[in-house]
Amino acid sequence: xxxxxxxxxxxxxxxxxxxxxxxxxxxxxxxxxxxxxxxxxxxxxxxxxxxxxxxxxxxxxxxxxxxxxxxxxxxxxxxxxxxxxxxxxxxxxxxxxxxxxxxxxxxxxxxxxxxxxxxxxxxxxxxxxxxxxxxxxxxxxxxxxxxxxxxxxxxxxxxxxxxxxxxxxxxxxxxxxxxxxxxxxxxxxxxxxxxxxxxxxxxxxxxxxxxxxxxxxxxxxxxxxxxxxxxxxxxxxxxxxxxxxxxxxxxxxxxxxxxxxxxxxxxxxxxxxxxxxxxxxxxxxxxxxxxxxxxxxxxxxxxxxxxxxxxxxxxxxxxxxxxxxxxxxxxxxxxxxxxxxxxxxxxxxxxxxxxxxxxxxxxxxxxxxxxxxxxxxxxxxxxxxxxxxxxxxxxxxxxxxxxxxxxxxxxxxxxxxxxxxxxxxxxxxxxxxxxxxxxxxxxxxxxxxxxxxxxxxxxxxxxxxxxxxxxxxxxxxxxxxxxxxxxxxxxxxxxxxxxxxxxxxxxxxxxxxxxxxxxxxxxxx
Amino acid sequence: xxxxxxxxxxxxxxxxxxxxxxxxxxxxxxxxxxxxxxxxxx
Numbered sequence: 043x044x045x046x047x048x049x050x051x052x053x054x055x056x057x058x059x060x061x062x063x064x065x066x067x068x069x070x071x072x073x074x075x076x077x078x079x080x081x082x083x084x085x086x087x088x089x090x091x092x093x094x095x096x097x098x099x100x101x102x103x104x105x106x107x108x109x110x111x112x113x114x115x116x117x118x119x120x121x122x123x124x125x126x127x128x129x130x131x132x133x134x135x136x137x138x139x140x141x142x143x144x145x146x147x148x149x150x151x152x153x154x155x156x157x158x159x160x161x162x163x164x165x166x167x168x169x170x171x172x173x174x175x176x177x178x179x180x181x182x183x184x185x186x187x188x189x190x191x192x193x194x195x196x197x198x199x200x201x202x203x204x205x206x207x208x209x210x211x212x213x214x215x216x217x218x219x220x221x222x223x224x225x226x227x228x229x230x231x232x233x234x235x236x237x238x239x240x241x242x243x244x245x246x247x248x249x250x251x252x253x254x255x256x257x258x259x260x261x262x263x264x265x266x267x268x269x270x271x272x273x274x275x276x277x278x279x280x281x282x283x284x285x286x287x288x289x290x291x292x293x294x295x296x297x298x299x300x301x302x303x304x305x306x307x308x309x310x311x312x313x314x315x316x317x318x319x320x321x322x323x324x325x326x327x328x329x330x331x332x333x334x335x336x337x338x339x340x341x342x343x344x345x346x347x348x349x350x351x352x353x354x355x356x357x358x359x360x361x362x363x364x365x366x367x368x369x370x371x372x373x374x375x376x377x378x379x380x381x382x383x384x385x386x387x388x389x390x391x392x393x394x395x396x397x398x399x400x401x402x403x404x405x406x407x408x409x410x411x412x413x414x415x416x417x418x419x420x421x422x423x424x425x426x427x428x429x430x431x432x433x434x435x436x437x438x439x440x441x442x443x444x445x446x447x448x449x450x451x452x453x454x455x456x457x458x459x460x461x462x463x464x465x466x467x468x469x470x471x472x473x474x475x476x477x478x479x480x481x482x483x484x485x486x487x488x489x490x491x492x493x494x495x496x497x498x499x500x501x502x503x504x505x506x507x508x509x510x511x512x513x514x515x516x517x518x519x520x521x522x523x524x525x526x527x528x529x530x531x532x533x534x535x536x537x538x539x540x541x542x543x544x545x546x547x548x549x550x551x552x553x554x555x556x557x558x559x560x561x562x563x564x565x566x567x
Numbered sequence: 568x569x570x571x572x573x574x575x576x577x578x579x580x581x582x583x584x585x586x587x588x589x590x591x592x593x594x595x596x597x598x599x600x601x602x603x604x605x606x607x608x609x
């Protein structure tokens with residue numbers, strides 16, 4: 043992205059000073075385990091909402107998914123519907139309040155710790171911690187790569203320097219300041235993102251002559267849909283793809299359901315419910331969180347689709363043709379660069395940097411606490427107990443940086459949807475059961491967790507062709523990129539694995555009931 | 568609606584706005600509910 047580098051460097055330095063300052067504030071306020079892991083359970087509602095939203099929305103959600111909207115159209119708005127309805131309202135009101143109240147009673151400090159204490163089972167804590175420690179570095183590496191590529195293209199620094207520098211700045215405040223530093227910096231970053239996206243929406247409609255004019259022009263472009271996309275079921279940028287077509291399946295199962303439902307059981311988001319002192323804080327956070335997410339994904343998807351109008355009116359091509367090297371991730375940056383005033387280009391770049399840093403800091407923190415507390419199973423409190431968790435956080439950061447250097451780009455692009463799918467498949471039924479049952483069944487939770495994770499892995503590695511082809515396991519064992527043909531190979535793993543893990547939970551509950559009846563009143567007592 | 572003719576799209580926009588409004592209304596109606604209730608419970 044070509045921009046006034048001096049202005050961007052100056053504003054970035056001011057931003058970094060603020061971030062480091064907030065990180066230092068977090069460090070000063072961190073006196074023990076509770077502060078480091080759950081921000082002392084005293085975070086304000088506004089900071090919670092902005093932190094939750096900024097963690098939820100990464101750079102890839104804005105430019106990656108915005109680019110997908112430029113390619114596939116406004117149907118992506120259904121992901122915003124789920125983001126707000128499930129990701130905020132249901133997450134806070136249905137899950138958040140129970141999580142906060144149970145987490146506070148049991149003194150749980152991480153998501154695996156919450157699961158372990160709800161079920162009275164070290165296995166649940168260890169297994170949940172292990173899933174995070176093994177799978178989250180993939181997602182983290184994707185965020186790191188996206189951030190480093192962005193810094194390289196804007197500041198013209200070598201990729202290796204950008205990646206290591208980016209990780210080091212975030213690592214500094216996460217390792218020293220724990221979750222207080224993470225959430226304070228998240229709130230600042232969320233504020234910058236909100237300003238950036240609001241200006242983007244307004245200037246886009248101004249550029250295109252108004253709301254109705256822009257939408258009408260987009261709807262009139264349906265005959266410009268490329269033949270390959272039309273053959274896949276695409277009907278235009280202001281209409282849904284044909285029902286049941288491969289593009290419809292990808293949009294609805296992977297992008298809308300996969301990411302929309304996946305957000306409900308993400309450990310880095312669940313832990314935030316335990317950072318506030320009461321349900322009132324969650325009620326107030328809902329008020330901020332809903333509009334925040336609307337202004338993030340709603341704007342990204344709308345502007346993404348509307349870039350087609352801009353590029354067609356000004357360059358005579360659709361957005362996909364204006365993408366650098368055919369990469370949809372470049373559509374939103376190219377649009378902003380071509381159409382917006384210089385000052386806004388700089389503000390938007392800061393917003394993207396903020397989005398990447400806020401997501402990355404939360405992932406670093408959750409990976410570190412999972413390894414240092416849940417998997418290695420340290421106990422105690424106070425400053426001494428924080429040392430091994432800080433060391434574990436550094437270890438997980440190093441692992442993620444190494445992965446960012448060695449992983450292929452093909453699998454990285456899908457890491458967000460993959461991680462969310464795995465979390466929902468493995469954790470969601472067991473998490474919901476733990477929150478809403480007075481005597482949750484450990485047997486049912488174990489079966490559900492193992493069945494969900496296994497089903498997700500099998501479908502990802504052998505059926506869902508976008509991942510199985512990149513992973514290469516199916517090709518190695520069966521000589522084909524995917525063992526099932528269309529339409530199955532377009533169906534997201536979550537759509538298969540989540541119902542299976544839910545069914546497994548129900549089977550476990552039935553087995554438990556039979557066991558209690560068979561044991562009789564003596565055995566039950 | 569607003570230049571979008573496919574109901575499958577404008578219903579999506581409408582729902583996104585309705586859910587946002589629901590978040591606002593819920594937050595306002597419950598602004599003072601649930602304060603420090605854990606102290607009563609412990």
